[in-house]
Amino acid sequence: xxxxxxxxxxxxxxxxxxIFIEVGDNIIFANAGKFAFRNMQKAFEGEAERLGLxxxxxxxxxxxxxxQEMRDKCYPDND
Numbered sequence: 001x002x003x004x005x006x007x008x009x010x011x012x013x014x015x016x017x018x019i020f021i022e023v024g025d026n027i028i029f030a031n032a033g034k035f036a037f038r039n040m041q042k043a044f045e046g047e048a049e050r051l052g053l054x055x056x057x058x059x060x061x062x063x064x065x066x067x068q069e070m071r072d073k074c075y076p077d078n079d
Contacts, residue, residue, distance in 0.1 A: 010034075 001009075010031045012018065017032035053059050071078070 019030050019032040019035050021028040
């Protein structure tokens with residue numbers, strides 16, 4: 001397998017980051033962005049249901065609400 005083949009298989013583009021993960025006696029070489037995104041998906045799996053969010057719009061609304069709360073907390077005099 002050539003470096004070009006590896007980049008294509010991992011979906012790497014110029015300036016993409018990679019990660020090396022040690023698993024036992026093996027080293028896994030992966031697209032860092034995709035790896036991080038998969039880990040994030042696993043971490044949030046089931047959270048929408050737990051919070052009672054029924055659809056994507058409710059998730060978007062909740063994120064907007066939390067962002068506004070954070071802005072209000074960090075910048076209380078910025079109306």
